Amino acid sequence: MGTTGRRVGRPRAERRPDSGLSxxxxxxxxxxxxxxxxxxxxxxxxxxxxxxxxxxxxxxxxxxxxxxxLAELLEGTVTPSLALARRLLAAEGPASAEARLWYLCRSDVGLLCGGTHNLGALYLLPEVRTERFAGFSRVRLELKEVYGQLLAATETCGSLGKDGLALRTDLVFGLIESVILVHRSGQDRPLEVFAEATADAALRVCGAGEETLTAARAAAAGLSASLV
Known part of the structure; x- marks a missing residue:
């Protein structure tokens, strides 16, 4: 029939090295x-x-x-963190809320800044505030709410009233997303050091002292296995 071996599908504009991607x-x-x-x-x-x-x-x-x-790219920067945040909230074990929050902050920074391209910078586009990106906004809000739940479970924030807790949540979540701009101006920083320093800063915003912070960092090291 003369078609044996023909590649079926839509034509490409030019040949490109096989990336392995769909x-x-x-x-x-x-x-x-x-x-x-x-x-x-x-x-x-x-x-x-x-x-x-x-x-x-x-x-x-x-x-x-x-x-x-753009909507799919943006949602891809949030959905993995939301899935992790939910697992951290539901996980059983001795790890404190401070340790779980520290782990989430470090992981979130790693996701925002660890890719080939600084996709987090796209959060700042005015287009993102339109109705088309409601899905991204909804997932981002859900992630922020889990941050708030973890904050509410910490010793220092648990006694705050509703307004106080909301403010701390805004501050911590805002700090994590601010790494988008910090990373853009200093991409030579080792990512792990940057992520851990940001997680430390987040706990300090919560009011954690050095002893609590040291314990949280140590406990966070054992969380990976329990989240699998």
Whole structure:
């Protein structure tokens, strides 16, 4: 029949080295690179498709447009932290709330700053405040609420009233997200050192003293196995 061995599927604009990624993930990777390096507004869907080695029409097979791609990228920076936060909240064991909070803060910073591209910087885009990104906003709010629950379980914040706890939650959550800007201006810092220093600062915002902080760091080291 003359078609044996033909590759079935939509054509690509050019051949690219095999990345091992699906076409959808290649588009997300290309968009992450272009959005963070060139800027979201300056990046066209054609540029994203070409960077992924596809035709623009092929890109629309996977995404409706730039906003859909951005929304998925943003949600991908939050959903893993939310899943971890829920496991930390539900985990059984002797680890204190301070240790769990420290572990979450360190992990969250690692996620925000550990990728190839600083996707957290996209949080600052004015487009993110529109209704299209309600899904991202909802997941982010759920993560913030778990931060609040962990804070409420700590010795120093547990006795605060509703307003006091809300303020501490805003401060701690704001600190974690502020690493987006700090990391952008100092990317040569070792990530592990940066993440641990931020987690230390978060507990200090909670009112934890050095003894509590040292104990939390030590206990956090044993949490990984219990979360598997």
């Amino acid at each position: 076409a959808r993930d290649e588009l997300l990777a290309a968009a992450a690179e272009l959005f963070t390096l060139r800027g979201y507004a300056a990046t066209t869907t054609r540029a994203v498709a070409e960077r992924a080695g596809m035709r623009q029409a092929t890109m629309y097979h996977y995404f409706g447009g730039k906003e859909d791609i």
